[in-house]
Amino acid sequence: MAKLKIASYWAAGCGGCDTAILDLHEKILDLAAAAEILFWPIALDAKYADVEALAEGALDVTLVNGAIRSSENEHLAKLLRAKSKTLVAFGSCAHLGGIPGLANLFNREQIVECVYRDSPSLEGSNGNGQGARVVPHTRTRVPEGELTLPELYDTVRTLDQTVPVDYYVPGCPPTPKQIWSVIETIVAGKLPARGAILGASERTQCDECPRTKHEKRIRELKRIATAQPDPETCILEQGFLCLGLVTRAGCDSRCQRSGVGCRGCYGPPPGVVDQGAKALSAIASILECDEEHAAEALVAQIPDPLRSFNRFGIPSSLLRRRSL
Amino acid sequence: MLVAGCHPGDCHYINGNHKTFRRMPLLHRFLEEYGIDPRRFRLEWVSASEGDRFAQVVNSLTETVRSLGPCRIGSEGKSPPQPSDGEALPAGLAAPPPAAPARAPQPEA
Numbered sequence: 001m002a003k004l005k006i007a008s009y010w011a012a013g014c015g016g017c018d019t020a021i022l023d024l025h026e027k028i029l030d031l032a033a034a035a036e037i038l039f040w041p042i043a044l045d046a047k048y049a050d051v052e053a054l055a056e057g058a059l060d061v062t063l064v065n066g067a068i069r070s071s072e073n074e075h076l077a078k079l080l081r082a083k084s085k086t087l088v089a090f091g092s093c094a095h096l097g098g099i100p101g102l103a104n105l106f107n108r109e110q111i112v113e114c115v116y117r118d119s120p121s122l123e124g125s126n127g128n129g130q131g132a133r134v135v136p137h138t139r140t141r142v143p144e145g146e147l148t149l150p151e152l153y154d155t156v157r158t159l160d161q162t163v164p165v166d167y168y169v170p171g172c173p174p175t176p177k178q179i180w181s182v183i184e185t186i187v188a189g190k191l192p193a194r195g196a197i198l199g200a201s202e203r204t205q206c207d208e209c210p211r212t213k214h215e216k217r218i219r220e221l222k223r224i225a226t227a228q229p230d231p232e233t234c235i236l237e238q239g240f241l242c243l244g245l246v247t248r249a250g251c252d253s254r255c256q257r258s259g260v261g262c263r264g265c266y267g268p269p270p271g272v273v274d275q276g277a278k279a280l281s282a283i284a285s286i287l288e289c290d291e292e293h294a295a296e297a298l299v300a301q302i303p304d305p306l307r308s309f310n311r312f313g314i315p316s317s318l319l320r321r322r323s324l
Numbered sequence: 325m326l327v328a329g330c331h332p333g334d335c336h337y338i339n340g341n342h343k344t345f346r347r348m349p350l351l352h353r354f355l356e357e358y359g360i361d362p363r364r365f366r367l368e369w370v371s372a373s374e375g376d377r378f379a380q381v382v383n384s385l386t387e388t389v390r391s392l393g394p395c396r397i398g399s400e401g402k403s404p405p406q407p408s409d410g411e412a413l414p415a416g417l418a419a420p421p422p423a424a425p426a427r428a429p430q431p432e433a
Binding site (some may be wrong): 096105107108109112114135136137138139140141146147151152154157276277280284285287290292295296298299300302305306317320321322323324 | 404
């Protein structure tokens with residue numbers, strides 16, 4: 001049987017997803033034995049032109065991590081879609097928008113202003129702190145020719161808001177154990193019906209969390225910076241934010257086992273459309289407070305509810321971005 | 325959007341409105357972050373026997389929404405095109421930054 005032909009691409013992300021694949025350690029050799037890796041920028045020296053030269057559908061499986069927020073990301077997503085029989089959104093950014101998706105609370109103009117003009121540690125164009133601050137140009141002529149940069153978009157999108165996606169592997173990043181189980185499924189040719197979530201559970205984090213749970217009643221909200229949860233009981237019951245209630249399981253509850261609340265990176269469980277809205281509803285309803293003004297004071301203790309409840313999913317939330 | 329319910333403490337379903345008044349301040353902050361004017365969203369206690377009050381609340385919210393105009397959900401706000409060589413920089417980006425406040429000379433160690 002011919003070896004599987006696979007690829008992995010890193011769009012708008014931190015690189016942690018590709019690193020998680022490398023964290024398979026010596027199993028990466030088994031992967032190389034079972035499959036021919038044609039394109040994987042973090043590990044191989046293949047070029048975009050090599051992908052362009054492939055026939056349509058030449059790749060059996062392509063993993064794309066990272067969100068889509070530039071013309072380069074979009075070009076590669078469309079190119080890899082055309083060249084791949086199966087396209088997988090790999091990790092929270094491709095799946096839900098991820099941390100780069102928080103940029104949807106701004107637009108390009110605001111981001112460029114902040115990063116290239118307002119940041120206190122920038123110098124002007126003449127190197128003396130004077131002159132116009134340098135902002136990125138999509139085309140710049142230099143004596144040797146023309147240099148180009150991709151265009152940055154106003155809105156960050158998920159992979160499936162850009163091209164049709166066959167499967168999703170959640171996680172920020174997906175755990176190596178789950179990655180290996182996905183690779184085994186692919187190599188064995190046992191992929192489920194298209195549209196499925198791979199490498200995760202159909203249950204919620206709370207279903208699989210080893211901590212002891214009682215009736216959930218929160219009287220006071222605490223933060224990990226100023227208090228420490230005990231190692232045995234439910235983190236949310238102790239007053240620390242935890243999104244286990246509204247998050248798909250599959251990571252072995254790694255955050256909760258480490259003494260911090262789930263941040264929601266595996267995305268919504270089956271049946272939940274907007275993870276942040278569901279978190280708001282679930283957590284607010286267990287606050288122990290029967291006076292309206294006191295309730296307002298209690299929820300005011302959550303410093304940043306939108307980013308706390310929807311840290312990984314602004315682009316895939318119902319509203320997708322801030323309206324400007 | 326109007327969310328109306330029985331007055332707290334006076335509901336057949338006992339505590340649904342208590343859960344609602346814990347959720348709504350958070351939802352208010354969500355909507356503001358999403359760029360939706362919080363005046364478009366209101367929580368009011370109106371029981372089934374307060375017809376006049378219901379009409380007042382609905383009329384008042386209708387007036388507010390009419391004065392605010394259409395809600396442009398998902399609008400990116402148009403960023404100027406990214407500069408490329410040979411094009412003028414967008415006005416805000418071409419001007420030199422405001423002069424930094426002069427720093428007091430540091431005595432040499």
